[in-house]
Amino acid sequence: MKLHLKIKRFNPEKDKAPWWGEYDVDVEPTDRVLDAIHYVKYYQDGTLNLRRSCAHGVCGSDAMRINGKNALACKLLVQDLGTDHITIEPLLGMRVIKDLVVDMEPFFDHYRSIMPFLVNDEPLPANGRERLQTQEQVDRISEGTKCILCAACTGSCPAFWANGKYVGPSAIVQAHRFIFDTRDRASAQRLGILNERMGVWRCRTAFNCTNVCPKDIPITRQIAEVKNAILSGVIA
Amino acid sequence: MSTFLSKFQEGLVYKGGTGHWAFIFHRIAGIAILLFLTTHVIDTAWVYWAPESYAHAVELYRSTPFLLGEIALVAAVLYHGLNGLKVIYLDRNPQGWGKANEAKLSWIVFGASFVLWLPAAFLMSRHLFMQVEHAPVTDNSAVISYINVGVLALLGIGLSMLWGASKGNRAVNVPMNFETRMYRFMRYSGVMLIPLAFGHVLIKDILHTVHVIDNNYVALYWGSWGWRLYDLALLGFALAHGINGLKQVLEDYIHNEKVMQTVRLALVIAWLGIMLYGGLAIVLFSTMYQVY
Ligand code: HEM
Ligand code: HEM
Ligand code: FES
Numbered sequence: 001m002k003l004h005l006k007i008k009r010f011n012p013e014k015d016k017a018p019w020w021g022e023y024d025v026d027v028e029p030t031d032r033v034l035d036a037i038h039y040v041k042y043y044q045d046g047t048l049n050l051r052r053s054c055a056h057g058v059c060g061s062d063a064m065r066i067n068g069k070n071a072l073a074c075k076l077l078v079q080d081l082g083t084d085h086i087t088i089e090p091l092l093g094m095r096v097i098k099d100l101v102v103d104m105e106p107f108f109d110h111y112r113s114i115m116p117f118l119v120n121d122e123p124l125p126a127n128g129r130e131r132l133q134t135q136e137q138v139d140r141i142s143e144g145t146k147c148i149l150c151a152a153c154t155g156s157c158p159a160f161w162a163n164g165k166y167v168g169p170s171a172i173v174q175a176h177r178f179i180f181d182t183r184d185r186a187s188a189q190r191l192g193i194l195n196e197r198m199g200v201w202r203c204r205t206a207f208n209c210t211n212v213c214p215k216d217i218p219i220t221r222q223i224a225e226v227k228n229a230i231l232s233g234v235i236a
Numbered sequence: 237m238s239t240f241l242s243k244f245q246e247g248l249v250y251k252g253g254t255g256h257w258a259f260i261f262h263r264i265a266g267i268a269i270l271l272f273l274t275t276h277v278i279d280t281a282w283v284y285w286a287p288e289s290y291a292h293a294v295e296l297y298r299s300t301p302f303l304l305g306e307i308a309l310v311a312a313v314l315y316h317g318l319n320g321l322k323v324i325y326l327d328r329n330p331q332g333w334g335k336a337n338e339a340k341l342s343w344i345v346f347g348a349s350f351v352l353w354l355p356a357a358f359l360m361s362r363h364l365f366m367q368v369e370h371a372p373v374t375d376n377s378a379v380i381s382y383i384n385v386g387v388l389a390l391l392g393i394g395l396s397m398l399w400g401a402s403k404g405n406r407a408v409n410v411p412m413n414f415e416t417r418m419y420r421f422m423r424y425s426g427v428m429l430i431p432l433a434f435g436h437v438l439i440k441d442i443l444h445t446v447h448v449i450d451n452n453y454v455a456l457y458w459g460s461w462g463w464r465l466y467d468l469a470l471l472g473f474a475l476a477h478g479i480n481g482l483k484q485v486l487e488d489y490i491h492n493e494k495v496m497q498t499v500r501l502a503l504v505i506a507w508l509g510i511m512l513y514g515g516l517a518i519v520l521f522s523t524m525y526q527v528y
Contacts, residue, residue, distance in 0.1 A: 065250070067251065068249065068250060068251030069251040069252075092243075092246055092247065092250060156250070156252070158247055158250075158256065158259060158260075159488060161243060161246075161247050162243075162247075162488035162489055163487065163488050163489070163491060165491070182406070187406070187408050188408040188409060188410060191408060191410045192410055192411075195410055195411075195413060195416060196413075196415065197415055197487070199415070201415045201416075201418075201419050202487075202488070204259050204262075204263075205255065205259070205326070206252065206255050206256045206258075206259035207252075207253060207254070207255025207256065207258075207338050208250070208252045208253065208255065208256050210255075210333065210335060210338070211252070211253045211255075211335065218333060218334065220255075220333040220338070221330045221331060221332075221333035221334070222330075224326065224327045224330035224333055225330045227327060227419070228330065229408065229410075230410045231416065231419075231420065233407055233408055233410060234406065234407055234408070235406040235407075
């Protein structure tokens with residue numbers, strides 16, 4: 001299958017402004033968009049820059065805008081795009097380092113700010129082993145544990161594009177995962193952080209995040225649950 | 237500024253779903269209504285502060301370009317209000333934020349706003365293409381106004397009792413701050429504005445229309461304390477809601493904390509100023525102005 005690729009290129013050391021690189025490639029319909037990009041990089045233009053590692057939707061490194069919408073290039077099949085013209089751009093809301101590579105540091109700063117680790121200084125259970133949870137208690141947080149920090153959601157959020165100080169959907173999902181974990185003891189602290197001006201209240205429920213999450217995490221729902229936990233003082 | 241514009245443009249070409257468009261329209265509509273409200277309060281209060289000027293202003297509101305603006309305004313109020321209800325409802329019932337449900341509700345809001353807007357647009361624009369006989373407005377319907385205010389008060393009390401209720405197993409104590417209070421206020425005031433703003437626009441703009449409004453008309457309404465309370469409540473909720481909404485929007489785009497501090501102060505001053513100016517006009521207005 002013949003594909004026409006338009007990739008937004010930018011090398012701040014050489015280019016004054018971003019430009020479109022256009023490439024024709026021949027791929028199988030069942031190939032992934034990542035394969036098409038690889039084809040360009042390996043056979044047509046080795047200077048094309050992108051991040052990818054696992055190539056199987058696990059590491060979260062290749063989120064980008066594909067035909068206007070964020071996705072993992074390694075998870076999206078060419079045949080599912082419904083067109084043979086593919087436009088590829090870096091994520092919005094983050095500084096472009098080169099071509100499809102954006103600066104993820106601010107994103108990870110937000111991630112760190114919500115204390116993404118279990119806090120519990122209480123003595124171990126009598127048997128000295130695990131802190132047990134019921135199946136329901138596990139289910140409450142299992143969706144959030146699937147997050148691979150690819151930034152597809154945060155890079156799709158108009159509130160985050162407008163103001164990068166907003167903590168962003170991904171960090172709220174990560175906070176939710178611990179806030180609603182019955183073993184954790186720092187929920188109040190995390191909710192306090194998210195209660196600040198650039199916390200959860202900047203969410204305008206535009207829903208782009210939920211629509212693009214490659215792990216199908218119901219992000220907007222989780223954000224609303226965090227809002228309600230702050231308002232009601234109850235973790236439901 | 238140019239980076240702001242190019243960022244803005246990129247945001248618009250992002251292929252978002254129904255929620256993205258709902259957000260964009262909700263924001264544009266909210267700002268547009270606030271802009272109108274500000275001018276509207278300034279010129280309406282002339283009924284008290286400068287009666288001659290009010291007569292001129294209403295003359296202007298009857299001209300075709302303004303009429304078209306008023307028809308667009310009704311669309312903005314309808315869409316912003318209904319979409320606001322959607323957001324309020326789903327945020328209170330998070331499990332409703334599913335992909336299919338969000339799309340369905342967003343489409344219902346688009347559709348319902350359009351369906352409600354059509355007859356309104358007809359009633360408002362018919363002056364442009366047909367002869368319309370207006371029954372003179374004589375009854376100041378004082379009884380209706382007191383019933384209105386009673387219903388609104390009950391709605392307010394009901395809201396404040398319903399809202400806090402929430403069940404769950406683990407209690408946490410997160411101290412309320414300005415953000416939490418304003419988030420709450422945007423929802424309370426939003427729900428209150430459905431009867432207040434929808435009712436006001438329905439009576440003034442759609443049923444009576446600017447063609448019958450003049451100093452006498454206003455005197456008739458402000459002759460009753462019920463309608464004065466109604467307009468005061470509308471002024472209070474709409475202005476505070478709109479100005480906090482504008483602050484919310486500006487926090488998105490202004491990143492310099494110093495500048496933002498000045499902007500916040502300016503907004504508070506504008507809010508107090510317009511509240512006083514418009515509110516005093518309603519309170520001080522005496523029925524002697526009925527002699528027009
Ligand atoms: C174009 C459509 C509108 C028309 C023709 C209209 C007409 C009027 C009139 C005639 C009054 C005088 C008081 C009365 O008769 O009760 C008034 C007052 C008022 N209206 Fe409207 N209105 C419109 C839209 C709106 C909207 C959308 C809002 C709110 C968002 C609003 C908010 C107010 C307020 C707050 C007052 C009191 C003003 C003051 O304090 O001086 N109006 N309007
Ligand atoms: C008719 C009933 C109304 C309802 C139910 C309503 C509801 C809401 C809600 C729920 C929000 C918050 C949205 C969010 O958090 O994403 C909001 C924002 C806003 N509202 Fe209203 N509103 C109403 C009337 C008005 C009026 C009359 C004005 C103007 C005076 C206004 C101006 C705004 C503005 C400027 C925002 C901020 C928009 C943004 O952040 O993007 N609203 N409204
Ligand atoms: S390359 Fe690892 S998620 Fe796509």
